[in-house]
Amino acid sequence: MMDSIKILRIQYENIPLFHDGCFAFSFLAEDRVSDPAQVFQLRKNLYTQKLTALVGINASGKTSVLKLIYLAISIVLARGSLNTLVYDKSLLRDETKITIDFCHGDSCYKLHSIIGKRAPSRSTGTELYFKEEQLFKKPLASIKSKKDVFCFDQTRLALQRSQLPKDALGFLKFDDSIVISIMMDRQVPAIKSLISYTNNNALMLYGHPTSELLQVFDSSLEKLSSSMIDNSISYTIKFKNNPQTFHVTSEWSLNNLISSGTIKGQNIMMLIEDVLQTGGYLIVDELENHMNKELVRMITDIFKNDRINKYGACLIFSTHYAEILDFMDRKDNIYITRRNQTDASIELLNYASEVKRNDVKKSDVILSNYIEGTAPSYESIQALEDYLCSRID
Known part of the structure; x- marks a missing residue:
């Protein structure tokens, strides 16, 4: 390298x-x-x-x-x-x-x-x-x-x-x-950019971020995952010490459950991993x-x-x-x-x-x-x- x-x-x-x-x-x-x-x-x-x-x-x-x-x-x-x-x-x-x-x-x-x-x-x-x-x-x-x-x-x-x-x-x-x-x-x-996301704070990742990535931005989060099914995105969110698991299918609903900073943090950390490796x-x-x-x-x-x-x-x-x-x-x-x-x-x-x-x-x-x-x-x-x-x- x-x-x-x-x-x-x-x-x-x-x-x-x-x-x-x-x-x-x-x-x-x-x-x-x-x-x-x-x-x-x-x-x-x-x-x-x-x-x-x-x-x-x-x-x-x-x-x-x-x-x-x-x-x-x-x-x-x-x-x-x-x-x-x-x-x-x-x-x-x-x-x-x-x-x-x-x-x-x-x-x-x-x-x-x-x-x-x-x-x-x-x-x-x-x-x-x-x-x-x-x-x-x-x-x-x-x-x-x-x-x-x-x-x-x-x-x-x-x-x-x-x-x-x-x-x-x-x-x-x-x-x-x-x-x-x-x-x-x-x-x-790798060349990665978040320029187009400056005014559009949408979650970019698919899959399951590790707890280390999640909890540095929100210590109350236990799980955050996303998946694409039939061209429709689905988010799964779970908080610590809360038995309920939330399933939402829109960015608006996701933003009502977790903060904009958490969303941006996950986007940045995903791209940071890519550029650090290369x-x-x-x-x-x-x-x-x-x-x-x-x-x-x-x-x-x-x-x-x-x-x-x-x-x-x-x-x-x-x-x-x-x-x-x-x-x-x-x-x-x-x-x-x-x-x-x-x-x-x-x-x-x-x-x-x-x-x-x-x-x-x-x-x-x-x-x-x-x-x-x-x-x-x-x-x-x-x-x-x-x-x-x-x-x-």
Whole structure:
């Protein structure tokens, strides 16, 4: 498992909504590593993050960033087609460029992809496709410093989409990436997402969760199981010291019996198991939703624990609550979204680039608006209070 694929950096160019049409998101540990348990070692002084966080106020672009991260990772890991992956196609435009740096085994790769966008038709709707792609490859051993990781200037081109033989192109769909060719017969880390469940807290699992999984979120639960019979889902719930067993057939009824936090907890833990086993990636939008603060700490601690997280699985999450950042030991794995004051485009900033000090709590930095745009403005709050005063006789 040590040679499983690791994403190193994702870059977008010509992307609507974002400032200057681009952003970059790195999974490399750029700052000094004082405690190797906090990160996953690829080789010598090269480490990837086990936790990455996005923080920002409402409507600052956190979910859009997560969707684009999910898309890029899925191109490499999910072997899915552009038009079958679950994300918002409106985030891309014709001539959007995606660059993904990743490593596998003893090699490091850089994938350049140019996306095409076709006008919607009655039968298919808007279609995306790969206009051109280039794949570069170099030995991991050639990297002598962190500065070398993303440099492929002297590297020979390994694959180019437009130069593939016609018979090879015949097997490659217009919305499949050429990276599929190097992923054949390889164990690929899992890429899991709860983005679509942010506002829809439905139980995803089938079967019988163990008591350890159930009772950390609800100590009164003895049993929770679900099954599908004739395209209809059925839930079975039993509480401790209660002889009655409940059988319900709707999510509404289930939510009346157990808490939203318990449901979300089961969903997250099911996916955590998948990514821990493969060194994969789990993306969660608004991690704190329905969750007690200590349960959030528990989840982040799972990924930080090198006894449990043996293969460098990574949790990528967004949050409104800056206090959660105080659970994180590093600064370079925190990103901030905010709106540009001139054109309201989305900006993505790395916390470590903005704040050099280590002796202040991260939550204090965010909530104080030290990095402008990370907290609601005083003027907006005051205007709201004045408005409400004017409405009260």
